[in-house]
Amino acid sequence: MSGVSASEYLSQQQELEDEARKLMPWDPKSCTYEKGALRQQVFACRSHGKIGVCYSCSIQCHTKCDIVELFTKRCFTCDCGTERDTQESETGFKCQLRRNTEADIPSLQNVYGHNFEGLFCSCNKEYDPDSSAVMLQCVQGTECNEDWYHDYCIVGKDEGKTEAKAKGEEILAEGMPPLDTFDAYICWKCVSKYEYYFKRILSHPLSDKIVAHKIAHMALKSETSLNDNRKRSIEASEENQGEYSLFLKDDYSEQLKKLKDSLDKDNDKLYLFLNDLVPFLLKDEPVYEEPEEVEPSADELVSQMLQNAVDRDQVIAGISAFHTMKTRLSEYLKPFAETGQVVRKEDINDFFDTKKN
Ligand SMILES: [Zn+2]
Ligand SMILES: [Zn+2]
Ligand SMILES: [Zn+2]
Ligand SMILES: [Zn+2]
Ligand SMILES: [Zn+2]
Numbered sequence: 264m265s266g267v268s269a270s271e272y273l274s275q276q277q278e279l280e281d282e283a284r285k286l287m288p289w290d291p292k293s294c295t296y297e298k299g300a301l302r303q304q305v306f307a308c309r310s311h312g313k314i315g316v317c318y319s320c321s322i323q324c325h326t327k328c329d330i331v332e333l334f335t336k337r338c339f340t341c342d343c344g345t346e347r348d349t350q351e352s353e354t355g356f357k358c359q360l361r362r363n364t365e366a367d368i369p370s371l372q373n374v375y376g377h378n379f380e381g382l383f384c385s386c387n388k389e390y391d392p393d394s395s396a397v398m399l400q401c402v403q404g405t406e407c408n409e410d411w412y413h414d415y416c417i418v419g420k421d422e423g424k425t426e427a428k429a430k431g432e433e434i435l436a437e438g439m440p441p442l443d444t445f446d447a448y449i450c451w452k453c454v455s456k457y458e459y460y461f462k463r464i465l466s467h468p469l470s471d472k473i474v475a476h477k478i479a480h481m482a483l484k485s486e487t488s489l490n491d492n493r494k495r496s497i498e499a500s501e502e503n504q505g506e507y508s509l510f511l512k513d514d515y516s517e518q519l520k521k522l523k524d525s526l527d528k529d530n531d532k533l534y535l536f537l538n539d540l541v542p543f544l545l546k547d548e549p550v551y552e553e554p555e556e557v558e559p560s561a562d563e564l565v566s567q568m569l570q571n572a573v574d575r576d577q578v579i580a581g582i583s584a585f586h587t588m589k590t591r592l593s594e595y596l597k598p599f600a601e602t603g604q605v606v607r608k609e610d611i612n613d614f615f616d617t618k619k620n
Contacts, residue, residue, distance in 0.1 A: 290553075291318060291319035291320075291321075291322040291323050291360075292319060292360070292553075293319055293360060293553065294317055294319055294320050294324075294341055294343060294344075294358055294360040294361050295317040295318075295319070295340075295341050295551065296317070296340060296341040296343070296344070296345070296358070296361060296367060297361070298551070299340055299370070300338040300339060300340050300370060300372050300373075301338070301339065301340070301551040302335055302336070302337040302338065302339070302543075302548045302549070302550055302551060303317060303318070303335065303336070303339060303550060303551040304317070304318045304332075304333075304334065304335055304550065304551075305317070305333045305334075305335065305336045305339050306318065306320075306321035306325075306330050306331065306332055306333060307330070307331040307333055307378065307379040307380070307381060308321070308325045308328045308329070308330055308343075309328070309329040309330070309331060309380070309381060310325070310327075310328035310329045311325065311328060311348055311349045311350045312347060312348065312349040313375070313379045313380055314342040314343070314345075314347045314348050314349075314379070315333065315336070315339060315341070315342055315373065315375070315379055316341050316342060316343040317341035317343065318553075319360055319553075320341055320343035320344075320358060320359075320360060323359050323360055324343050324344070324350070324358055324359045324360065325343070325350075331378075331379075331381040331390070333378050333379070334400065334411075335400075335409075335550050336408075336409055337404065337409065337543060337548065338372050338373075339370075339372075339373055340369070340370035340372065340373055341358075342369055342370075342373065343357075343358045343360075343361075344356070344357030344358025344361055344363050344366060344367055345357075345366055345367045345368065345369035345370075346366045346367070346368065346369050347369045348366065374408050376407070376408035376410065377410075378408065378409075378410060378411075383398070383410060383411045383412075384398070384410065384411060384412045384413050384416050385410075385412065385416050385452075386413065386416050388413075390411075395434075396413045396414055396415060396436075397413070397414040397435060397439070397442065398411045398412060398413055398414070399411065399412055399414070399417065399448040400412075400448070401448060401449055401450040401452075401453055402447040402448060402449060402511070402544065403449045403450070403453040403541055403544065404453065405453055405456070405457070405540065405541065406450075406452045406453040406455075406456040406457075407450050407452045407453055410450065412448075412450055413436075414435050414436040414439045415436035415439075417436070417439065417448075417450075417451075417478065417480065417508055418436050418437065418438035418439055418478060418479075418480070419479070419480050420436050420437065420438070438478065439478070440475065440476040440478065440510055444475055444476070444510070445475040445476060445510035445511060445512060446475075446511055446512060446513045446515065447510070447511040447515060448508065448509075448510055448511070449508060449509040449510075449511065450508055451480040451506040451507055451508045454506070454507060454508065454509055455506050457536065457540075459532075460532070460533055460536045460537075461509065463533045464519075464522065464533070465477065467522055469518050469521060469522045469525075472512065472514060472515075472518040473511060473512060473515045473518045473519060473522070474509055474510070474511060474512065474515075475510045475511060475512045476509070476510040477507050477508075477509055477510075478507060478508050478509075478510065479506070479507045480506040480507055480508055515544070516544065516545055516546065516547060519537060519544055519545050520545050520546075522537070523537040523538060523545065591614075592614065595614050
């Protein structure tokens with residue numbers, strides 16, 4: 264196990280951190296309300312007025328509630344313990360984490376779409392964990408509030424009935440581009456609303472580097488549909504002619520930036536669209552993570568080893584142990600992940616203490 268290069272070592276460290284991060288939900292200690300509007304994981308509480316709450320509140324304040332995971336929303340402020348929250352509290356606190364006795368003022372920026380009722384997509388359905396349909400979130404979201412769409416609804420194969428729903432087998436709806444050929448999805452609603460701008464983008468020389476696929480919505484041309492209810496779909500296609508979704512390439516942000524820089528800053532509406540309305544398409548906002556709780560476990564592992572290592576031999580021995588420990592740590596953390604139990608600093612310390620003695 265000797266002769267591990269520094270770069271190998273660092274990439275192993277990164278790998279371990281990634282692994283630890285995947286296995287460990289954070290310790291839900293603080294509500295994000297005071298941080299204001301963030302791109303963060305949001306959970307809808309259907310027991311308390313269908314409000315959206317942050318990750319920590321979903322665990323600590325809404326334990327007995329009917330919670331729907333919405334994944335991420337941009338520009339969202341936790342509504343636990345605000346005037347929107349209808350929760351009757353036994354403790355006297357509106358939010359158990361903020362411990363406020365008066366309801367806080369809710370953010371005006373929060374947009375409440377049908378996701379907060381537990382419904383998704385243009386077909387208005389609840390998420391079905393048993394369905395093998397692929398769902399994509401609209402990255403633009405200005406019109407649809409970052410909704411999630413079934414692959415078959417994207418191509419217009421189904422309007423809300425279940426005919427096209429795959430039964431167990433994992434196949435993409437006909438007409439859907441393979442998932443590895445694009446990086447992001449913009450729904451037909453968001454495209455249609457800003458059609459002028461998307462036409463400009465599609466006719467720009469950089470368009471080839473931005474757009475991977477342009478897929479018509481409800482435009483069934485072939486007779487090879489899996490859908491028995493063909494006639495209805497064809498009728499629908501006539502009503503909705505011209506509506507389409509866009510699938511963006513890996514490098515779309517960089518290329519959109521270039522496109523923006525090529526425009527007349529003062530006189531071009533497309534410049535304003537890119538700069539003011541959808542800046543997040545040009546520079547992705549990271550999803551908020553609790554700063555302290557995620558880092559220490561994996562970092563501590565490495566720094567403890569380095570602190571203990573006074574000479575090179577010990578470092579190498581440490582690295583060798585690091586490999587073994589990586590496997591053991593994964594094993595150790597598995598039950599936490601499986602039961603959804605939160606891993607605390609103490610648990611990680613226990614792990615190391617057992618290893619030391
Ligand atoms: Zn909260
Ligand atoms: Zn609740
Ligand atoms: Zn709360
Ligand atoms: Zn759908
Ligand atoms: Zn959309």
